[in-house]
Amino acid sequence: MKKIILIGSGNVAYHLGHAFCNVGHQIVQVISKSETNAKVLAKKLNAGFETDINKIKQADFAIVGVNDDAISTVSNQIKNMPFAHTSGSVCLKNGGVFYPIQTLSKDIPLDLKKVPFCVSAKNKDFENTLFRLARSISNHVYQIDEKQRKILHLAAVFACNFSNNMYAIAQDLLKKSDLDFEILKPLIAETANKIRQHSPKSMQTGPAKRRDMQTIENHIDLLEDEGLKRLYRLITNDIQK
């Protein structure tokens, strides 16, 4: 059992906090700029809450689950214990990395046991502590170096954030023509399902792959937004490479 300070009260802090508690770790304190969020999360985790990081309590270590751009400022203020941030892309200056490779939303329950985690730290003892912490909540833990982690995060942005944006663009297009997004849901599910067993390249279908040039031009004409026209062309070119 570890005593943990949780910094941040967003999606990542929310899921990690619950997973830590569920396997018997103690969240000593939730620290967040947002008093409301800190209070709500702390109550659920049976922890104290604080908005001022200078009032940080003592614990075994801190997990810093805040926006990438805030990690450096926040972690520079932690003097009394080791800490790890949860970002896939921020440099490992001191402290460690505790990065869940998953898209986390507060209102969507998720079994962290199946979520891959990347851990690393310059101090090997602390890296081992982070490894055991990750193994206590997940069955899939990787110790990978900083360069690989950054590529992994970049790849995750394409696979998750950018594919979700493709869904959002599709939904927008349907909405403008009074069509229900439900009609595309089996297609989205199957597209993701196929790559469980097959490589995405071998599963590529559609006008770009078939080089149906007239259809491609018709689609670009149908798009009203100049940014979307450019996007359509770029992705089509990438598929045809």
Place this chain on the structure above:
Amino acid sequence: MKKIILIGSGNVAYHLGHAFCNVGHQIVQVISKSETNAKVLAKKLNAGFETDINKIKQADFAIVGVNDDAISTVSNQIKNMPFAHTSGSVCLKNGGVFYPIQTLSKDIPLDLKKVPFCVSAKNKDFENTLFRLARSISNHVYQIDEKQRKILHLAAVFACNFSNNMYAIAQDLLKKSDLDFEILKPLIAETANKIRQHSPKSMQTGPAKRRDMQTIENHIDLLEDEGLKRLYRLITNDIQK
């Protein structure tokens, strides 16, 4: 029970042919430029095969499941019966449309009962025939007009073909850094799973959404390909709109 000529021997013809046979329709003939593919599919469907469309037999109607760019040439040669093509984007000049909104691959089994179909035809009797044909193999059949169908197909390209391309880019990035694509599979599954119950916009996560500008710039630096750099910027801009 209908007597059907199947034109084409690719992914769509393959799945439709099997579904028609399974519910008791008769495939009279499979016609395809590729003799090997026509032969293989015809054998499975207990049908004759032919490579020359001028040797088309008589049946109730023909289903034209060929590349978009070939539909017009092929269907101009069908004089002896009504026909419908399976494309989401090709204009309805004569004949009808029998469009499955799903990504189909020969080597991946799929329950067509759950696949939405769009049917339409200028001749209302034939449209009703196509509606009943679709209902014989699917629980979700829509009669929508040509303009809506074209938008639906465009949206399907974003939701399916383009999101699959995002997976392919991710896999390429990992491969170059000796990382296993398996590590991203739970993330891809969850990203698609989330939008079953929630709107994609509300589920958007990642550096673009959080406006982690340093991370965004780092990612663009990491990408070596100029096309991918442009793609990353365009999608990031679209998310931030």
